Amino acid sequence: MGKLDGKVACITGGTRSIGRAMAEAFLAEGATVVVNGRDAAKGAVAIAEMGGGPNIAFYAGDSSKQSVVEGLIDFTIEKFGKLDICCLNSGGVNMTAPVAQMSDEEWNLEIDWNLNHVFWGMRRSLQHMIPRQSGRIIVTSSVEGKLGKPGIPGYVATKHAVNGLVKSAAHEVGTLGITVNAILPGIIETDIVRSTGPDSAVAMGLGTYENLIAAFSSEAATKKPNKVEEVAAVAVMMATDAARNITGCLFPVDGGTLPY
Amino acid sequence: MGSLDGKVACVTGGTRGIGLAIAKAFLDEGAKVVINGRDKAKAQRTLDELNAGANVHFIAGDVKKREDCEAVVDGTVAHFGRIDILVANAGGAANHAPVADLTDEAMEDALVWNFWHTFWVMRRAFKYMIPQQSGRVINVSSVDGKVGKPGISTYVSSKHAVNGLTKSAAHEVGTLGITVNAVCPGAIETDVMMAEGPGAAVAMGTTYEGLLEMFASESAIKRLNEVEDVSLIAVLLASDAGAGITGSLISIDGGTSPY
Numbered sequence: 477m478g479k480l481d482g483k484v485a486c487i488t489g490g491t492r493s494i495g496r497a498m499a500e501a502f503l504a505e506g507a508t509v510v511v512n513g514r515d516a517a518k519g520a521v522a523i524a525e526m527g528g529g530p531n532i533a534f535y536a537g538d539s540s541k542q543s544v545v546e547g548l549i550d551f552t553i554e555k556f557g558k559l560d561i562c563c564l565n566s567g568g569v570n571m572t573a574p575v576a577q578m579s580d581e582e583w584n585l586e587i588d589w590n591l592n593h594v595f596w597g598m599r600r601s602l603q604h605m606i607p608r609q610s611g612r613i614i615v616t617s618s619v620e621g622k623l624g625k626p627g628i629p630g631y632v633a634t635k636h637a638v639n640g641l642v643k644s645a646a647h648e649v650g651t652l653g654i655t656v657n658a659i660l661p662g663i664i665e666t667d668i669v670r671s672t673g674p675d676s677a678v679a680m681g682l683g684t685y686e687n688l689i690a691a692f693s694s695e696a697a698t699k700k701p702n703k704v705e706e707v708a709a710v711a712v713m714m715a716t717d718a719a720r721n722i723t724g725c726l727f728p729v730d731g732g733t734l735p736y
Numbered sequence: 737m738g739s740l741d742g743k744v745a746c747v748t749g750g751t752r753g754i755g756l757a758i759a760k761a762f763l764d765e766g767a768k769v770v771i772n773g774r775d776k777a778k779a780q781r782t783l784d785e786l787n788a789g790a791n792v793h794f795i796a797g798d799v800k801k802r803e804d805c806e807a808v809v810d811g812t813v814a815h816f817g818r819i820d821i822l823v824a825n826a827g828g829a830a831n832h833a834p835v836a837d838l839t840d841e842a843m844e845d846a847l848v849w850n851f852w853h854t855f856w857v858m859r860r861a862f863k864y865m866i867p868q869q870s871g872r873v874i875n876v877s878s879v880d881g882k883v884g885k886p887g888i889s890t891y892v893s894s895k896h897a898v899n900g901l902t903k904s905a906a907h908e909v910g911t912l913g914i915t916v917n918a919v920c921p922g923a924i925e926t927d928v929m930m931a932e933g934p935g936a937a938v939a940m941g942t943t944y945e946g947l948l949e950m951f952a953s954e955s956a957i958k959r960l961n962e963v964e965d966v967s968l969i970a971v972l973l974a975s976d977a978g979a980g981i982t983g984s985l986i987s988i989d990g991g992t993s994p995y
Contacts (some may be wrong), residue, residue, distance in 0.1 A: 491978070528810075643991070643994075646991045647991060650955065650956025650957045650958060650991055662980075697909075697911075697982050697983050698910045698980065699911050700911075702980040703980055709951050716968075718964065719965075719992050720988075721962060721988070722960075722988055723990060723991045724992075727984075728981065729980055730980075731910065731981075731982055731983075732907060732910055732983030
């Protein structure tokens with residue numbers, strides 16, 4: 477008996493890192509999962525590695541596009557009959573530049589990926605969940621949704637915005653059997669952090685990727701990065717029926733970094 | 737296979753309310769659990785209800801006394817051989833009044849019950865957890881550890897203090913395999929709430945029913961929380977998967993707290 481037997485979940489950016497850990501944890505608890513990613517070939521490999529079978533499917537597309545986010549949700553409902561758990565997980569540091577040098581185009585890329593994607597996914601999910609009076613929306617935010625670092629203003633601003641969206645939506649649907657929560661991880665050495673970290677380090681005046689990881693770690697009580705499995709464990713908890721009264725929560729998984 | 741197999745936990749005020757729910761959930765996940773309370777007769781009813789045989793053990797003690805707090809922690813180690821998880825759960829406040837009319841005794845009582853008790857059991861537990869380089873401390877705080885309401889400054893102040901202690905201690909032991917977190921529930925109709933709620937309501941200028949309705953109305957779910965909401969999070973924090981979560985003040989309040 478799994479904690480998520482019979483549940484159907486979809487996850488933006490579910491082929492690697494945090495999303496992948498969520499997908500694996502949901503599958504282990506008995507859920508059916510649709511994961512999304514840009515690259516169909518990588519997606520096929522990912523779902524094969526996760527055991528394949530009838531309980532997992534892949535939906536290709538760039539989650540910074542409205543048609544893809546809505547398409548993922550519609551695909552999940554069409555294929556598996558419903559959507560119980562929507563994890564709006566993809567996102568990252570798209571562009572690094574101080575505000576003074578940030579172009580409109582770069583800013584908008586960040587807004588689409590980290591904020592609009594969450595809004596589009598939440599709206600589409602709620603349109604399905606409200607009539608059913610049941611659902612779980614879990615957004616992968618960040619400690620930067622409460623703090624701020626130089627050189628990554630788009631990331632910081634969009635994660636703050638996502639936290640506000642989560643709280644507002646939680647109050648809108650709080651009596652309808654639907655919870656809306658955010659998880660705020662500290663630094664995790666995901667594929668995305670490894671690929672964008674070196675640029676971020678320069679933009680933040682830290683020089684190297686190693687310095688970036690060390691700087692984030694030093695702010696934590698644990699003095700080390702977090703792990704994707706820690707985020708997945710919280711996501712499972714939030715996705716269960718037992719978590720029906722936990723909503724509007726900005727749940728840190730940050731080794732003690734956040735002041736509040 | 738439970739997520740707490742082989743772990744030993746100590747829960748202050750574990751014979752009823754939130755503490756009892758946490759004890760039950762820990763037992764279900766395979767832990768051995770010490771529960772504490774003042775009244776042996778009440779405890780026997782709880783032990784009968786838990787029906788967990790040798791996996792649960794009661795230690796009598798008043799958490800408003802330092803020697804009792806330390807004896808509960810020491811007794812856990814004496815009985816089960818170690819302490820992996822400490823839940824500083826007991827707490828409450830009585831003799832509520834607005835600050836202008838508040839007695840020293842009422843404020844001292846709340847500080848001892850909520851804050852000093854938490855400090856005493858945490859300090860004692862660290863003596864075991866630091867050498868073993870592992871442990872989980874879970875402090876049962878409150879939504880009122882983050883916000884404030886009129887008329888209950890005793891409770892609000894002492895829970896804010898618990899949250900500060902939690903964060904400071906988390907940074908002290910963060911690299912030692914020990915996490916320290918607070919859970920911040922919204923209003924729950926526990927025995928303590930039913931006993932002290934009516935007095936608090938008067939100090940807040942309302943009735944007991946009005947008080948419960950006020951708490952519910954501030955949440956997104958428009959109802960009170962339940963003890964199982966808290967035990968759900970306690971299990972997660974106590975498990976190995978909770979290793980990366982420390983210094984956190986986890987809101988379990990149906991969306992009430994602004995942060």
